[in-house]
Amino acid sequence: MKKPISSAAPLLAAATATLTASLLAVSLLAPPPADAATIAAMRDQRRVVIVAAPSAADPQLAAQRHALAGWRQGALDRDISVVEVVGNSVSGADDTASAIERRYALPAGRFAVILIGKDGHVAMRSATPLSAATLEGTIDAMPMRRAGER
Numbered sequence: 001m002k003k004p005i006s007s008a009a010p011l012l013a014a015a016t017a018t019l020t021a022s023l024l025a026v027s028l029l030a031p032p033p034a035d036a037a038t039i040a041a042m043r044d045q046r047r048v049v050i051v052a053a054p055s056a057a058d059p060q061l062a063a064q065r066h067a068l069a070g071w072r073q074g075a076l077d078r079d080i081s082v083v084e085v086v087g088n089s090v091s092g093a094d095d096t097a098s099a100i101e102r103r104y105a106l107p108a109g110r111f112a113v114i115l116i117g118k119d120g121h122v123a124m125r126s127a128t129p130l131s132a133a134t135l136e137g138t139i140d141a142m143p144m145r146r147a148g149e150r
Helices: 008-028 059-069 074-075 098-102 134-139 142-148
Strands: 047-053 081-085 089-091 114-116 122-126
Touching: 008 098, 047 059, 047 098, 074 081, 074 122, 074 134, 081 098, 114 134, 122 134
Parallel strands: 047 081
Antiparallel strands: 047 114, 081 089, 114 122
């Protein structure tokens, strides 16, 4: 009599943890307006943090999600929407992975984080996870952010 395959249990647990972390990180940050389904449509309304990784198992993706998870109020205050491109899947925008990769010159098969200002310019690009403090400092120095504080 064959025993049931138990090697799937750790894989299922890892997949569940990854999905939970992804949903937590994305749900804790401000959602895009209902009429802004693409990154281009978010222009003038939102700042966008694009987090790209080759797979859901990427340790840098997990680190970036962790850094963003505790930043709810800071993200809300700064009109942040997070768009994740993991492999060929996109969450947080209706753009396709290939369109985002082309538009923002994402490195193939490697982790990247890109901060896009409300005016649509790429304000920061990193090959390593960014802390909430780094994102805050960069955003707070942006002219549109300073003008909004007056």
